Amino acid sequence: MPVLDKIAAFKDELTATRRDIHQFPEIGFEEVRTSGIVAEQLQSWGIEVHRGIGKTGVVGVLKGAKGAGRTIGLRADMDALPMEERTNLGYASKTPNRFHGCGHDGHTTMLLGAARYLAETRDFAGTAVFIFQPGEEGCGGARAMIADGLFERFPCDEIYGLHNAPDDEPYRIGIKPGPAMAGADFFDIRIRGVGSHGARPELAKDPIVVATHLVSALQSVVSRNVAPIKSAVLSVTQIHSGTAYNVIPEEATISGTVRYLDREVNELIRERMRSIAAGVAATFGVEIETDIRNVFDVLVNTEELVDGFADAARDIVGNDNVYIKTDPIMGSEDFADMLYKVPGVYCTVGHAGNVPVHNPGFVLDDGILPVGASLLARIVERRLAV
Template identity: 80%
Template sequence: MPVINRIDSYKDELTAIRRDLHQHPEIGFEEVRTSGIVAAKLEAWGIEVHRGLGMTGVVGVIEGRRGPGRAVGLRADMDALPMEERTNLTYASKIPGRFHGCGHDGHTTMLLGAARYLAETRDFAGTAVLIFQPGEEGCGGARAMLADGLFRRFPCDEIYGLHNAPADEPYRIGIKPGPAMAGADFFDFRIRGRGSHGAMPEHSRDPIIVATALVQSLQSVVSRNVSPLKQAVLSVTQIHAGSAYNIVPEEAVVSGTVRFLDREVNELVRQRMRAIAAGTAAAFEVEIECDIRNVFDVLVNTEDLVEGYLEAARDIVGPDQAYLKTAPVMGSEDFADMLHATPGVYCTIGHAGSVPVHNSGFVLDDGILPVGASLLARIVERRLAAA
């Protein structure tokens, strides 16, 4: 596998960096230690550093030695998940309830590897913009950086990102042209009923009964309102109610997520959810407050740039290991918001292991680190090649 030799020589250091980040995971907008390490590494390599975009985000700027030119952005996410780790690794998380269960420690490390190489060689014309993003896991980190003027302060002609993929073959790089990942809404329905003694439920308007009816009705939205030729997911993932065995509570909360690839489908689902909530409230004589909010847009890869990223991938993993995906996935990624602001492409890189991300037993294969770093460096060299 022809990873860039200079980057391959960093692999022990990259592994050490990644495992240190893994031991000290920080969730969205709390990445103080992580962003500090990133900034210190960039500064040590002679890279111009800017901190505080989107609260804890970091941007590094590298000017090529072959003169002025266009600007290419590279983005990695830094945040961990609010979950326990159960891997038994020697370098497992030291922080209870915090775990790099999605591999963002690896993504950050890959971009650091690319940053060091690009700073040492500077064999390109133009500017490489290195974007270390906080709060990807549903916190709106991309939007926070954009609101802080990311592309106004650091204009990029194109931007590229990546994600590890334990479900794919090791070191296989895949790209889906056009819509590649779903947009996402999160929702909360707060049901306000009437509490009572558990032995006298006739005096209540039981929000738990209402919640169960609401959940059942919500399951009809995709199956009976969305065309079977379209794709959507509606998942109720939380129900909260009650505090004692003998009390019918006053309130219950039903929460979850909607995923979609088409904004018209998204609007249809929202309308039906609100209508069902209103009808359920009327039927049970309770109040239901609806909060449905968008957290990710649909991730759309710029089709004109896909082949260039694919060629860079072929340089690194060979022609048989770089491929075009034919189907989108219903998972979401807030890099989508950056792609709505500037053209770019997002890819996946397979690695050893079969435990999926967001699982307490997920383990990132450190062998992916020089592969991802080489890919990010190579796309800069290809897109900013001197004329």
């Protein structure tokens, strides 16, 4: 079975919806217009709609025509990134410093396509739950929906999601059983020293000097504390301090991210970061405050469900275009938090183009829309077959 015929028939409408959302991108928990489009389309197809879950999240509920049964959840993220678009597309972002540079406009559209198809066919027994999540880009949108009672109000037996992949062959679907994507912490380390005139450094406790020592020391955390057979990343991505050429400032801030595939490794890294910061503070006689917060957990695909998901994928793209990944990646995805509550699978779907996501020149291939929509619809039909 190729792309589902009914979905192929309205692929132009999917493209129009995706491009409309693309022109008016909204970042985490500001997806008012986007969630409105989602809710209106779901309602127009006779799907029960619930709004305001996790602030701007939307959930649609659809019962199949073949009687009672289990419940399958399908999830898509809706938020854009706070960055400029540099694609020169005719439908480029109309909002400064807002860009769907990760393709979430495509994910939203794919789930809308699956919802429309399932509403028109209802060829399943049980219930499909369509979860449109806000704030995936480090804002904690999945956790916000869960805290708002997502799975208490809409219990799911299984849940599925996907992400576009411009680094893979077009319409090739990859699935990694078990741990598939890294968990992530963000950190801010604030150094409070003593300021002075730039010509009188002996009167200062220079936070910039302290910051440079601290950045260097942090680079030893993974290389000298984490076992080589374990995977982890610690990256300092920001240093902020100072306002003038001739003033030694009082404060400096170091920020960055930690990625991990093992919770014990993450705890080790956190402990070492705090210990190093305390030691550097004592050495230089300054105050250092270390704030480390978890934003994503490790994304773990339920191994027992991978084969069934792969079978659904083969229905859509053929045997040769479905493969099992052997290695996890150190990128993160907050669908992980939903998978800790409900068993399920998350996959990647390749598409044309060679510019990576989170790049100002990223362009989503609209050809992926009916493929992703068909995959999401097909997993419901397979898992809820009579």
